[in-house]
Amino acid sequence: MxxxxxxxxxxxxxxxxxxxxxxxxxxxxxxxxxxxxxxxxxxxxxxxxxxxxxxxxxxxxxxxxxxxxxxxxxxxxxxxxxxxxxxxxxxxxxxxxxxxxxxxxxxxxxxxxxxxxxxxxxxxxxxxxxxxxxxxxxxxxxxxxxxxxxxxxxxxxxxxxxxxxxxxxxxxxxxxxxxxxxxxxxxxxxxxxxxxxxxxxxxxxxxxxxxxxxxxIVHAQPAVPRGSLLEPALSWIEDNLAQEVTLAEMALRCGMSGRTFSRRFREQTGTTPLQWVLRARVRRAQFLLETTDHGVERVAAQAGFGSATAFRDRFKRVVGVTPQSYRSSFRTNASTP
Incomplete structure (x- = not known):
């Protein structure tokens, strides 16, 4: 040797x-x-x-x-x-x-x-x-x-x-x-x-x-059992990512207090409501980057991030690359005006 x-x-x-x-x-x-x-x-x-x-x-x-x-x-x-x-x-x-x-x-x-x-x-x-x-x-x-x-x-x-x-x-x-x-x-x-x-x-x-x-990595959310008491809140989150999503509003959708909702949420998903929302917003941003020509500011707004700067920072931490680099790697041929 x-x-x-x-x-x-x-x-x-x-x-x-x-x-x-x-x-x-x-x-x-x-x-x-x-x-x-x-x-x-x-x-x-x-x-x-x-x-x-x-x-x-x-x-x-x-x-x-x-x-x-x-x-x-x-x-x-x-x-x-x-x-x-x-x-x-x-x-x-x-x-x-x-x-x-x-x-x-x-x-x-x-x-x-x-x-x-x-x-x-x-x-x-x-x-x-x-x-x-x-x-x-x-x-x-x-x-x-x-x-x-x-x-x-x-x-x-x-x-x-x-x-x-x-x-x-x-x-x-x-x-x-x-x-x-x-x-x-x-x-x-x-x-x-x-x-x-x-x-x-x-x-x-x-x-x-x-x-x-x-x-x-496909950043999928943890699975939630069908018929879960959380389903109304999760469906509402997906439909309202571009808006402000508060713990009180999520809890209201499930007829719970904020404290009970947070406890049940962690028990059934293994994460917090805030982390769930952030992941959902990153996934929405990934979809928009792959399928549209929208600029970073518009993608940030549609995914519910407060600013393009906050969006870039969160996206890089979760996905590992910048939004522009992600788009360059995963952009599909189809685009949305």
Whole structure:
């Protein structure tokens, strides 16, 4: 295995000495195709300024034949190849996969103990967590799987609203698209921004994206049982977001005092009436940004925010990006005059 010094080439050294960096991509049964393909393509296509390949990519598996959900592949390398790697990438697996085999977890622990850099893609974080490699660390995964990761592995600090987390030796990334961000980040760490930028152009993506996973999460309200005493208030809120919404008015719709309404509301939704209204306003703003040409001031007014400044601040805190950036990413072809 190469020493840390051999792995950490500084940009100034690149014209004079380049040690090819070996990336082992671990293909487990029911591997997610996109998670597997992205590191193979991104690292395999990377080039230095003089055209040389800085990475050697190996696909490794427990057994030569790997069963995917819609395909079968032949992996040319086994787990015994992992000690050769400078970086190990662990893609996610579908829900059809069972717990990781003990030999996989042992191999990952041994690699980590030897100083090998290990990164997961999407729900591949569950494999790293099962090996104990995320204990005491921050980590991320696909936002939809983040609550499960936190519940199963309480020693892991799960961050559901970022694209990737770099702990130095151990890294994790969010959903499949975030694997591109992670791979480009690793290339920049290894060979500098110029090589990473060229790789980003080949993948037709920006080297850095604004915001995190929060912009891709559907900010749905907590479910309220059908026939709930809160339904009159919730329906009224949705119809009157552009107006002032007070606790007294909401409570009146349900025939309760303000104190009783607040208590019942938290019991049934897990949040406060004010937070519910703010979320509803953000969701209304997202819809308007996606489907209309309205300016920020008009969107703010229609969603019930007191000012464009307050709207921008709340939207950025909840969604993770500015209203304009959100519109640029999610604008539909149809628009409303």
């Amino acid at each position: 190469r020493t840390a010094a051999a792995r950490s080439l500084v940009a100034a050294d690149l014209p004079y000495r380049v040690c090819m960096h070996t990336v082992a991509v671990l293909a487990l049964d029911h591997v997610v195709a996109a998670d597997l393909a992205t590191p193979i393509e991104v690292f395999g296509r990377a080039r230095l300024a003089d055209g040389r390949r800085p990475y050697r990519v190996l696909v490794c598996a427990v057994a030569p034949q790997v069963a995917g959900d819609a395909f079968t592949l032949i992996a040319p390398h086994g787990l015994e190849t992992l000690p050769e790697a400078d970086t190990i990438i662990v893609p996610g697996c579908s829900e059809q996969a069972g717990p990781p085999a003990s030999e996989v977890l042992d191999a990952l622990r041994a690699a980590a103990g030897a100083g090998t850099r290990i990164a997961s893609i999407c729900v591949g974080a569950f494999t790293l967590a099962a090996a104990g490699l995320l204990d005491g660390l921050s980590a991320t995964t696909h936002w939809a799987a983040a609550p499960q990761l936190a519940a199963m592995f309480p020693r892991v600090e799960v961050k559901p609203d970022v694209l990737y987390v770099d702990n130095g030796q151990i890294l994790t990334s969010a959903g499949a698209a975030a694997s591109l961000d992670l791979c480009l980040h690793l290339i920049r760490r290894d060979f500098g921004s110029a090589v990473a930028a060229a790789s980003a152009r080949l993948s037709v993506v920006p080297l850095e994206r604004e915001g995190g996973q929060a912009q891709f």
